[in-house]
Amino acid sequence: MSLSHLSHLDCPRCGRQYDADVINNLCECGSPLLARYDLASITTRPGDIAARPHTMWRYHEVLPVRERVISLGEGMTPLLPLQRLGLELGVPGLLMKDDGLIPTGSFKARGAAVGVSRAAELGVSAFAMPSNGNAASAWAAYGARAGLRSVVAMPVDAPSITRTETVISGAQLYLVRGHIGDAGRMIADLIARSGGALFDASTLKEPYRIEGKKTMGYEIIEQLGWRCPDVIVYPTGGGVGLIGIYKALQEMQELGWISGPLPRLVAVQSSGCAPIVQAFEAGKRTAEQWPDPRTVAFGLTVPKPLGDFLILDALYATKGTAVAVDDTDTVATQARCAQLEGAFVCPEGAATLAAVRKLRESGWLAENHRVVVLNTGAGMKYPFEVSAPAFDPADTLPG
Ligand SMILES: *Cc1c(COP(=O)(O)O)cnc(C)c1O
Ligand SMILES: [Zn+2]
Numbered sequence: 001m002s003l004s005h006l007s008h009l010d011c012p013r014c015g016r017q018y019d020a021d022v023i024n025n026l027c028e029c030g031s032p033l034l035a036r037y038d039l040a041s042i043t044t045r046p047g048d049i050a051a052r053p054h055t056m057w058r059y060h061e062v063l064p065v066r067e068r069v070i071s072l073g074e075g076m077t078p079l080l081p082l083q084r085l086g087l088e089l090g091v092p093g094l095l096m097k098d099d100g101l102i103p104t105g106s107f108k109a110r111g112a113a114v115g116v117s118r119a120a121e122l123g124v125s126a127f128a129m130p131s132n133g134n135a136a137s138a139w140a141a142y143g144a145r146a147g148l149r150s151v152v153a154m155p156v157d158a159p160s161i162t163r164t165e166t167v168i169s170g171a172q173l174y175l176v177r178g179h180i181g182d183a184g185r186m187i188a189d190l191i192a193r194s195g196g197a198l199f200d201a202s203t204l205k206e207p208y209r210i211e212g213k214k215t216m217g218y219e220i221i222e223q224l225g226w227r228c229p230d231v232i233v234y235p236t237g238g239g240v241g242l243i244g245i246y247k248a249l250q251e252m253q254e255l256g257w258i259s260g261p262l263p264r265l266v267a268v269q270s271s272g273c274a275p276i277v278q279a280f281e282a283g284k285r286t287a288e289q290w291p292d293p294r295t296v297a298f299g300l301t302v303p304k305p306l307g308d309f310l311i312l313d314a315l316y317a318t319k320g321t322a323v324a325v326d327d328t329d330t331v332a333t334q335a336r337c338a339q340l341e342g343a344f345v346c347p348e349g350a351a352t353l354a355a356v357r358k359l360r361e362s363g364w365l366a367e368n369h370r371v372v373v374l375n376t377g378a379g380m381k382y383p384f385e386v387s388a389p390a391f392d393p394a395d396t397l398p399g
Pocket of ligand 1: 106107108134135235236237238239240241242299300346348349376377
């Protein structure tokens, strides 16, 4: 028996509906599609969930997988109080959802677990996608577990560990001189020439990875005792996690699992690639292509997110905001977090902490706000970002 209450897919732009039990990519109008559930038929209450296994599959009613879950044990990562760093940043109630502790070392595992499970049960046997590194390593790993063939293209500058992870899982890897948009063009070409053999699993062209990433929203709320924080701060590349968290909040509201105002959502980008921040500041509903994107927070190097209007809608609807931080700030904050909290976060996660400092200084955040930042990956995946000089024993021994 299926535990999913998935009913159909619909288009958030034009409203067209699609059958969820056949393979779909984008809407005819070019928009990403969103999975919808028969929420009214769900009788589960928050208290029923407590005793379930500690993975993201504990929310199976609102996940799209009907039969076969491909899992490496992902989800229910810690929600850590960052008291010492919080004091330094001026927000003592600071909390960090730490997705550094998840299979493949980044939260892309959530999207891959659901995306691959769903692709496999709908009959896909091979998929292709562009990636900035972490999505490729996650999809390759889950693809291997499901027995699917995977083809990925990533920028030659992507973190080298993600290449290793991708190749060891048996994926076919292409390196592209350029950014993820260039990798995307290469993949589109391969798919077109494959005669239907390759499923297009590109970010948001495939409707289910967002369902995996939305579980971060469910987990944050459950870990806070089914109460909302004031603010959730998210490092935004393609924006899938932010769109997903917003979707989760809306679903929980409709299910009656939460009440009151939703948390204000904050999109954090790097000043070297900030199309969403630029659009938000101009009050626009879509983003412009960012020229020459560059940042140490490699997962944020997305010059024109396909779901830009969904990200911006979520920011406006929750009275949130968008902030760009400099790489120097990101790198310094990454070290501060490790020194004060023992948490070695990825640069993308560090960017959210740097943004908290900026938002506190500007007065957008108040001292008593309960703020949750997302750390989307393990700092250990990017060792080359950090210089680690050691002391020379000869310098410290008495002469
Ligand atoms: C992909 C990625 C992001 C950006 O995620 P989106 O949901 O696409 O905005 C942030 N951090 C890390 C570590 C990533 O790999
Ligand atoms: Zn449409």
